[in-house]
Amino acid sequence: MDLCFRFLIPLAFASLAQAAVPSVRVDFNLATETHSNLYGRLKGLLKRPSSPPFDPTNVLGRYVLGPRRSDFHGVPLGWIMVHIVGGSPDEKTTLAIANDDLYLLGFANRTDNWHILSGFGGLPDATTLPFDESYGKLIGGHANLCLVPIGKQSVIQAVKTLSSYDPATGTEQELKQALVRFALMISEAMRFLNIRQSFSGRWEETTLITRDQADYVVHWGQLSTLLVRHSMAGQILSEVVFSEEPRGRGGGDKG
Numbered sequence: 001m002d003l004c005f006r007f008l009i010p011l012a013f014a015s016l017a018q019a020a021v022p023s024v025r026v027d028f029n030l031a032t033e034t035h036s037n038l039y040g041r042l043k044g045l046l047k048r049p050s051s052p053p054f055d056p057t058n059v060l061g062r063y064v065l066g067p068r069r070s071d072f073h074g075v076p077l078g079w080i081m082v083h084i085v086g087g088s089p090d091e092k093t094t095l096a097i098a099n100d101d102l103y104l105l106g107f108a109n110r111t112d113n114w115h116i117l118s119g120f121g122g123l124p125d126a127t128t129l130p131f132d133e134s135y136g137k138l139i140g141g142h143a144n145l146c147l148v149p150i151g152k153q154s155v156i157q158a159v160k161t162l163s164s165y166d167p168a169t170g171t172e173q174e175l176k177q178a179l180v181r182f183a184l185m186i187s188e189a190m191r192f193l194n195i196r197q198s199f200s201g202r203w204e205e206t207t208l209i210t211r212d213q214a215d216y217v218v219h220w221g222q223l224s225t226l227l228v229r230h231s232m233a234g235q236i237l238s239e240v241v242f243s244e245e246p247r248g249r250g251g252g253d254k255g
Contacts, residue, residue: 025082026038034200035185038082042186065100073119076099077099082186084155085159086159091110093108093109102190109163110163115167118132127167131172138183143214146214154181155181155182161177194213
């Protein structure tokens with residue numbers, strides 16, 4: 001099984017809470033850029049050493065994210081704010097991604113009103129959505145990720161949905177579809193090389209991941225943690241083949 005990891009989840013948890021949650025903004029314009037541009041910016045950001053640095057900083061070339069928040073549903077220690085402009089300048093959204101495990105936990109519409117998934121916090125004056133981050137709630141289970149269309153036009157539609165979202169008028173199903181597209185295009189594509197490669201080089205097309213790739217995603221936290229533990233113990237997992245690049249953070253696996 002070639003998992004093709006990009007980033008790994010650390011074992012250590014942060015011990016101190018932060019009064020203010022820091023954030024880093026990453027911009028992406030769908031009218032002028034491709035997914036490779038976004039990936040390059042995110043990779044450069046995630047490759048920066050954590051503070052304090054996690055030891056080991058990388059395992060077989062995969063960089064380790066960290067430190068982790070001690071409570072999965074706690075406020076993230078930092079946000080990656082991915083600001084995306086869609087097919088026109090007035091179609092825009094900002095995605096709030098936890099920097100320690102790459103979970104997409106919230107978004108802002110074009111009027112900068114924040115919305116956050118149920119069970120989480122840390123975004124200003126956010127409206128809590130009536131569902132959580134699990135693929136079970138978003139799409140009926142991780143196995144259905146192989147049915148999610150990915151590509152430029154698919155993402156333009158997702159931006160349009162989040163940009164104009166209003167709880168009073170927007171439908172829950174459309175919102176879930178938009179969020180799961182971004183979770184796949186950003187979070188899972190940063191975690192797994194083979195998921196990114198399935199669509200990044202075919203950005204103008206509409207593509208799908210395979211059922212095997214869909215099955216990978218719910219085991220990322222467990223498998224990357226196992227790899228880090230074996231590395232710290234001076235062992236190598238010879239039965240698992242990993243890709244040629246690095247970096248990572250962690251989180252619980254949700255189906």
